[in-house]
Amino acid sequence: KAGVTQTPRYLIKTRGQQVTLSCSPISGHRSVSWYQQTPGQGLQFLFEYFSETQRNKGNFPGRFSGRQFSNSRSEMNVSTLELGDSALYLCASSLAIQHTGELFFGEGSRLTVL
Amino acid sequence: SQQGEEDPQALSIQEGENATMNCSYKTSINNLQWYRQNSGRGLVHLILIRSNEREKHSGRLRVTLDTSKKSSSLLITASRAADTASYFCATPHYGGSQGNLIFGKGTKLSVKP
Numbered sequence: 001k002a003g004v005t006q007t008p009r010y011l012i013k014t015r016g017q018q019v020t021l022s023c024s025p026i027s028g029h030r031s032v033s034w035y036q037q038t039p040g041q042g043l044q045f046l047f048e049y050f051s052e053t054q055r056n057k058g059n060f061p062g063r064f065s066g067r068q069f070s071n072s073r074s075e076m077n078v079s080t081l082e083l084g085d086s087a088l089y090l091c092a093s094s095l096a097i098q099h100t101g102e103l104f105f106g107e108g109s110r111l112t113v114l
Numbered sequence: 115s116q117q118g119e120e121d122p123q124a125l126s127i128q129e130g131e132n133a134t135m136n137c138s139y140k141t142s143i144n145n146l147q148w149y150r151q152n153s154g155r156g157l158v159h160l161i162l163i164r165s166n167e168r169e170k171h172s173g174r175l176r177v178t179l180d181t182s183k184k185s186s187s188l189l190i191t192a193s194r195a196a197d198t199a200s201y202f203c204a205t206p207h208y209g210g211s212q213g214n215l216i217f218g219k220g221t222k223l224s225v226k227p
Contacts, residue, residue: 004156033213043157043202043217056207056214090156094212101212102147105156 002027004106006091012112018079021109025072025093031055032074033103034066037088046089049074050096078111086113120203120218128226133190135221137203138183146179147204147215148188157202160188195227 005024013019025032034046045058049068066076072093078085088110092103120137127133139146145164149157163170163179163186170177176189190197200222204215 031211031213033215035217042219045207045214045216048211048213050211050213055211058214088154092157092213096212102159102162103157103213103215104159105149107156108154110154 004091004093004104006089006106006109008109009107010110010112012114013081014114015081015083017081018077019081019111020075020077021089021091021111023074023076023091023093023106025074025091026104029093029095029104030072031094031096032068032072033092033094034074034076035090035092036060037090037108038084038086043090046076081113083113086111120201120221122221123219124222124224126224126226127193129193129195131193131225133193133197133223133225135188135201135223137186137188137218139186139203139205140184141205141208143181143205145206146177146186148175148177148186149202149204149217151200151202151220153199160201190223193223193225195225197223198225199223 007022031050033048037043048056052068063079068074088108090108092105147162148160151157161172163177174191179186200220202217202220204217207214
């Protein structure tokens with residue numbers, strides 16, 4: 001069974017640009033969550049999607065957005081990039097949205113903003 | 115502040131030794147999870163312990179949970195160089211769903227051959 005796939009793995013952007021990251025969950029998983037990881041703030045929850053609906057959102061500005069498609073694949077978008085958006089963006093999937101259970105993470109997309 | 119706080123922040127041991135990492139959290143939880151991350155890679159789930167469990171084993175891993183002290187520990191026995199990684203505890207965000215976890219800052223473990 002293929003794991004969680006994130007693309008692209010690495011990308012470099014400049015301030016003011018926008019970026020779209022993609023995540024394909026494990027087959028059959030319907031819940032997708034996104035996390036931002038930086039050395040200073042650690043792992044922070046961005047948002048969670050289930051059945052194409054955003055179920056939870058972390059404390060991030062509106063420049064951070066996402067969506068989920070009918071096949072459970074998800075994308076996140078960051079507009080008007082700032083230097084502080086440089087981070088490893090991790091996607092995780094799980095079977096459903098119940099309150100317990102493990103998350104399966106992808107390898108991440110490392111974004112560098114110059 | 116973050117729900118889970120690990121200590122120590124960094125730990126360096128020799129191969130064959132045991133490694134113990136601790137995690138503290140602030141609110142009531144129904145479970146606590148431990149994840150591992152190799153440098154710059156994704157996280158891998160290690161073990162989940164529920165609030166009604168006190169101890170759980172998985173291979174060379176032993177996790178304990180003390181809900182009265184709001185703390186957990188992860189013990190890796192007979193460590194190997196391949197165990198070198200960062201280890202994070204994670205708890206569900208209060209009122210949140212499965213995908214909404216709060217992670218600690220992690221313990222960076224270095225196992226020297």
